[in-house]
Amino acid sequence: MRYRLRHTTSYTYSWAVDISHHMLHLALPELPRQRVKACLVTTNPQAGRLAAQIDHFGNRVAHLTIEAPHTRFDVELRAEVEVDAYQAPDAATTPAWETLRDALAGDGFPEFMAESEFAQISPLTAGTPEMIAYARESFTPGRPVLDAARDLTMRIFQDFRYDPTATDVSTPVASVMEARAGVCQDFAHVEIAMLRGLGLAARYVSGYIRTLRPATEAAPADKKPAEGLRGADASHAWLSVWCGAATGWVDLDPTNNLICSDEHVTAAYGRDYGDISPVRGVVLGGGPHRIGVAVELVPLP
Incomplete structure (x- = not known):
C-alpha cells in the first residue's frame, strides 16, 4: 500500500x-x-x-x-x-511464553539484552495485580507467546469500550483498567503493562492507521464494511510484543483487534507515550x- x-x-x-x-x-x-x-x-x-x-x-x-x-x-x-503487507507467523510455533520470560530475565544477565529493556516497567505502564490476573487468563502454562498475546489483544478489544471522553493523556493505566474504557493510547499502555507484568518485552508504537476502509474490502466483525478503523483521523498507537529471535517483534493493535499489516504506518517506538x-x-x-x-x-x- x-x-x-x-x-x-x-x-x-x-x-x-x-x-x-x-x-x-x-x-x-x-x-x-x-x-x-x-x-x-x-x-x-x-x-x-x-x-x-x-x-x-x-x-x-x-x-x-x-x-x-x-x-x-x-x-x-x-x-x-x-x-x-505482513504475513503473521503461525502463532502455535512461537516459543512458550515462560521460555521468553526466563530468557529476558536471565537471572540478571538477559539473553536478549536490547529487548529486555522493554520488559521493565516505565512511568506510564505501572500495572496492578488485577491487570496481571487478567492477562494470566490468556497466558496459561506452556502457551505459545504469540497465541497468548493475540488472545489477550482480542479480549481487550471485546472488554474495553472505545470512548474518547473517558480519559486524557494523564490517565493512569490502573484507572483505565477499572473503567474498562479509553482510546488507542490507553489500550496500548494497558496491554504493555500486562505483558511486562508477566516478564515479557513489549514496546509502545506511535503512528497512523488508514483513514477509511473501502466498501469492497472485508472489515472486522464489529464494523460495517465502509466504516473507518477505530482510531483513524488522529495519531494512533499500538504495541509490539517480542516473540523470540526467530520471529522477532510482532505489532498488535488492541483498539481494532488486529495484527498490524499494511494499514498501519509507524512513526516511532518507545517504552510508552512519554518517550515518543x-x-x-x-x-x-x-x-x-x-x-x-x-x-x-x-x-x-
Whole structure:
C-alpha cells in the first residue's frame, strides 16, 4: 500500500509566547516493511534554531526553538510512504511464553539484552495485580507467546469500550483498567503493562492507521464494511510484543483487534507515550491554550 499522510497540530495561546522550545517525533522512519518516499515537517512560525538527531530507540527527533513572539504555533507533517503487507507467523510455533520470560530475565544477565529493556516497567505502564490476573487468563502454562498475546489483544478489544471522553493523556493505566474504557493510547499502555507484568518485552508504537476502509474490502466483525478503523483521523498507537529471535517483534493493535499489516504506518517506538509523543515542548508565556489535531492517511492509486 502507498499512502499520502497529512498530520497537523495547532496550539492557540491566550496571549503571546515569548520563546518556545519543542521536540518533535514526526519524521517517519525507514523500516524493513516501510519505505518513505517523501517526508516534510514544517512549522509556523519557522524555527530560529533547529537540530535533528536519532534518539536512544532509533527514532528521528527534531529539536527547535522559536524566539519570535507568537500567539499560535502550527506543525504540519506531509509524507508519502509505502507499507508492505505482513504475513503473521503461525502463532502455535512461537516459543512458550515462560521460555521468553526466563530468557529476558536471565537471572540478571538477559539473553536478549536490547529487548529486555522493554520488559521493565516505565512511568506510564505501572500495572496492578488485577491487570496481571487478567492477562494470566490468556497466558496459561506452556502457551505459545504469540497465541497468548493475540488472545489477550482480542479480549481487550471485546472488554474495553472505545470512548474518547473517558480519559486524557494523564490517565493512569490502573484507572483505565477499572473503567474498562479509553482510546488507542490507553489500550496500548494497558496491554504493555500486562505483558511486562508477566516478564515479557513489549514496546509502545506511535503512528497512523488508514483513514477509511473501502466498501469492497472485508472489515472486522464489529464494523460495517465502509466504516473507518477505530482510531483513524488522529495519531494512533499500538504495541509490539517480542516473540523470540526467530520471529522477532510482532505489532498488535488492541483498539481494532488486529495484527498490524499494511494499514498501519509507524512513526516511532518507545517504552510508552512519554518517550515518543509527537509534539511536546516548553513555552515562556502564552497562558491557557487550545490544541487542535487532524490526521489523514489516504491510499494512493
